[in-house]
Amino acid sequence: MRRQTATGGSNSAGSGRSLRLDPPSLPVSFSTHDIRADGGVRQVELHRERVVLRRAVRGMRMAVNVRVSDFRGIALRESDSVHMLVLVHRDPSLSVPLCISADDDEIEAAWTMWSEIFALPQLQDTTKEAAPRRRRRNAIRSRRPRFLMRRRVGDLLNGATIHRGEREIIARN
Template sequence: MRRQAATSGTAPAGSGRSLRLDPLSLPVRFDAHDPRADGYTRQIELHRERVVLRRAVRGMQMAINVRVSDFIGVALRGNDEAQTLVLVHRDPSLSVPLLVSTDGDELAEAWAIWSELFALPQLDEGAREPTARRRRANAIRARRPKFLMRRRTAMTRELSVHHGEREIIARN
């Protein structure tokens, strides 16, 4: 498998300089800015079906493997000077920069290519609303049917015991 150095040895991705990843030559490995990591950089491996993020925090090495289907979409972020094309995740620390440029035509073309490549929607960051909260799985719910969960349990009561009486048994 061939690896590609995305920044060509210049500046790490996300440092304000130009970043151009070729979507047709995946997998690619590059460095990106990470404010929480040691040395403020993280290493990203981008494949067609997964993304691997490697970083060290307080000396502890970690590698996070995320499926591409877990990402929300591809979004365009930034101001008028330089805009960034980003692979957006629900957790902002897992979002991945794909392209930094000032050329609007180049950004629009790359936005469509990356979106089609990963089969993810093109997101408009300005109109984005927060996602709905996910429902958690309940352990008890899997054990009992829902209508039994609503039922009240019967009160235990003392049964009457008859002492010293004769039993009547019916025989056929």
């Protein structure tokens, strides 16, 4: 597959530091870098309502279909003189680069356009990628077992009073 550019041409997956996708011409298919995939490349298909990520890991081919509404937003990441727009997901391995450029005006225009097309917020540099793990359901072990939850809690002493610090005299017959 070839990467589509704004001018309608195509670039191979590894050519240069420039990536320009044309938002109005969705659906778009392109290749991007993925360190976990075989060959270091994954195929991405962008549609208005979903994103399909195709890659092979250890010979097993997979396709992940993610709704656009599941993404957090469009993030602008800056490093040195290069700016990059990324479609950010809670899981960092599902994030997708949309535009890489050194031109500030081009990045601002693309950022606004992608945000409007996907109806997602514009985010600043989100380098804290991984979200905290969700708490498991069985994390609270000290509570009563489920079968005991149905029973009423009884009174151990059945209303008997306890006198502490006093001496009791017990008379036996």
